[in-house]
Amino acid sequence: xxxxxxxxxxxxxxxxxxxxxxxxxxxxxxxxxxxxxxxxxxxxxxxxxxxxxxxxxxxxxxxxxxxxxxxxxxxxxxxxxxxxxxxxxxxxxxxxxxxxxxxxxxxxxxxxxxxxxxxxxxxxxxxxxxxxxxxxxxxxxxxxxxxxxxxxxxxxxxxxxxxxxxxxxxxxxxxxxxxxxxxxxxxxxxxxxxxxxxxxxxxxxxx
Numbered sequence: 001x002x003x004x005x006x007x008x009x010x011x012x013x014x015x016x017x018x019x020x021x022x023x024x025x026x027x028x029x030x031x032x033x034x035x036x037x038x039x040x041x042x043x044x045x046x047x048x049x050x051x052x053x054x055x056x057x058x059x060x061x062x063x064x065x066x067x068x069x070x071x072x073x074x075x076x077x078x079x080x081x082x083x084x085x086x087x088x089x090x091x092x093x094x095x096x097x098x099x100x101x102x103x104x105x106x107x108x109x110x111x112x113x114x115x116x117x118x119x120x121x122x123x124x125x126x127x128x129x130x131x132x133x134x135x136x137x138x139x140x141x142x143x144x145x146x147x148x149x150x151x152x153x154x155x156x157x158x159x160x161x162x163x164x165x166x167x168x169x170x171x172x173x174x175x176x177x178x179x180x181x182x183x184x185x186x187x188x189x190x191x192x193x194x195x196x197x198x199x200x201x202x203x204x205x206x207x
Contacts (some may be wrong), residue, residue, distance in 0.1 A: 003030060005041050005095050008104045010201055013045065015097040018089055021045050022201055024105045026115050028095075039095040044111050044172060047087035049204040050180055085173030086180070090118070090165060105201060106194040110175040114168035121161045128154045176202075 005011070005028045013021050023045020030039045065083055132154055135147045180202055184195040 003028075004100050005030075005039075005098065008106070010101050010103040010105055010197065011041075011043065012099040012101065012205065013043070013093065013097065014099055016091075016093075018045060018047060018091070020205055021047060021049075021089075022101075022205070023089070024111065024201065025098075026090075026111060030095075036092070040092050041095060041098060042090070042092050042115070043098070044088065044090050044115070046176070046201065047089045050086055050177075050202055081170065081174070084177055085170055086176045088169040088173045088176070090115070090168065101200070103197040103200045105197055107179060107198050108175075109179060110171045114171050117164050118161070118168055121157060121164055125154065125157050125161060128157060 005025055007025050007027060009025045011023055011025060013019055013023060023043040025041045026044050027042040028039075029036075029041070032038060061083060068083075128150060132147065132150050135150065179198065184199045185192075
């Protein structure tokens with residue numbers, strides 16, 4: 001089997017909520033694991049294609065940002081952040097639900113750093129979940145307090161995981177927004193090739 005679903009490869013989602021959207025493979029696994037008995041990939045993608053940055057669209061957005069920044073609303077800062085970022089999804093897919101393209105993303109876009117934090121928390125959750133399951137099988141009166149403490153810790157870690165995923169989406173979305181607004185006109189041939197790969201990620205598919 002040719003392993004072409006590698007990290008950095010741009011793919012098109014074929015199934016599910018984000019069918020027709022494009023994303024980047026962050027991690028791939030061709031071996032079956034306990035919770036997934038099939039080859040799978042973690043994909044970071046755009047939940048909605050960005051609008052073309054015309055003068056009119058940019059002026060409209062700047063007016064919205066200016067209005068929000070001058071307001072006294074508590075959620076104004078969050079709304080400005082949302083305007084300056086793209087909608088991102090982070091999801092694990094069966095490889096049969098992905099279509100690999102010839103493009104490979106070279107730009108960092110804050111993906112690796114954000115996903116590394118998520119992975120770290122995910123490992124902790126799996127370890128503590130295994131510890132809780134083990135103690136539940138061998139319940140003893142003297143271990144009940146320890147079990148409750150582990151459950152509380154696991155609950156906190158799950159909340160932290162959700163927050164970290166939310167933060168990762170904002171970070172990656174903001175980096176993608178900056179890259180998109182910067183434009184795609186490289187000087188050298190290598191720059192132009194790398195930028196064309198990144199540009200493909202932002203282009204809306206034509207059916």
